[in-house]
């Protein structure tokens with residue numbers, strides 16, 4: 001049996017209101033528990049999509065049929081008037097996710113603003129965003145979220161250092177291949193990282209001949225027995241236009257003896273994880289940089 005960590009990112013109001021209930025129903029039917037990372041502040045994601053209007057992004061929009069994938073309401077959200085507060089407008093599906101036994105993590109206050117300017121935020125601003133977002137999420141579910149995952153895998157050493165002030169069991173802020181304990185600013189941090197190892201739907205489909213028909217098989221072929229495997233799905237995609245595809249993915253995963261779990265269950269028991277670091281890199285199919293796991297040289301004792 002091979003473990004596959006399943007992470008659900010929820011970026012928008014519609015993803016929370018419509019995508020989350022559909023995913024809860026699908027996961028329940030397959031008896032799978034996952035980690036949900038929620039966004040709770042304003043939904044301005046339409047701004048994010050329009051700001052990326054460059055030839056490379058237009059090609060991606062066409063490749064993934066973005067308006068049919070996300071819907072026009074998400075594409076326009078926050079462009080004509082300020083976006084709605086997700087936590088205030090859609091607390092019920094967030095509460096239902098916790099009640100169904102899924103692990104709950106914090107994703108974003110304002111997903112769009114974070115992705116646009118995280119590297120220019122002062123440490124105190126980062127800490128204030130976490131405090132505000134975690135307060136809001138904790139008020140909805142009645143306890144602290146277990147973990148955090150930076151929007152768009154946009155994470156810096158400053159972010160890692162500021163997150164240490166909050167009681168997260170782990171972070172899932174980067175792409176990589178193994179659980180590690182991050183070193184940032186010369187410090188060994190206390191919160192381990194559980195990196196995402198597999199590409200998202202929009203990163204993989206339309207590239208190297210991958211279509212919806214071959215997507216699930218291609219993704220499962222990337223799951224490596226005996227190693228860390230983590231998949232991110234989006235409430236807006238796998239809980240929306242691609243929910244049937246995701247339903248079949250869970251069926252095919254079970255048939256191959258791949259066991260989906262919340263990320264927290266992938267933390268090594270007993271032994272500490274090796275040290276590592278993060279750095280910005282470009283990855284195939286995604287616009288702009290993401291934080292990627294890096295090896296660090298360990299001095300001889």
Ligand SMILES: [Zn+2]
Pocket residue numbers: 009010011107111151152
């Ligand atoms: Zn996100």
